[in-house]
Amino acid sequence: MLKPTGRLIDLDWKDEPMEFGPPQEKRFSVHKARAMIEVEGFHIISVQDAGPYHYLINAAR
Numbered sequence: 001m002l003k004p005t006g007r008l009i010d011l012d013w014k015d016e017p018m019e020f021g022p023p024q025e026k027r028f029s030v031h032k033a034r035a036m037i038e039v040e041g042f043h044i045i046s047v048q049d050a051g052p053y054h055y056l057i058n059a060a061r
Contacts, residue, residue: 044058
């Protein structure tokens with residue numbers, strides 16, 4: 001649940017091969033994650049790298 005002024009933050013694994021983390025077939029690309037968030041009525045505020053293994057999507061209603 002979010003307050004009307006709340007933000008949705010998605011910190012997720014990059015869809016790249018690496019020796020740890022979830023299997024690559026269970027990861028979402030940034031493009032797919034953005035699409036899944038937008039289809040639920042959110043608009044994307046920003047997308048950025050969050051280190052070598054993760055990305056961060058910031059969204060709001």
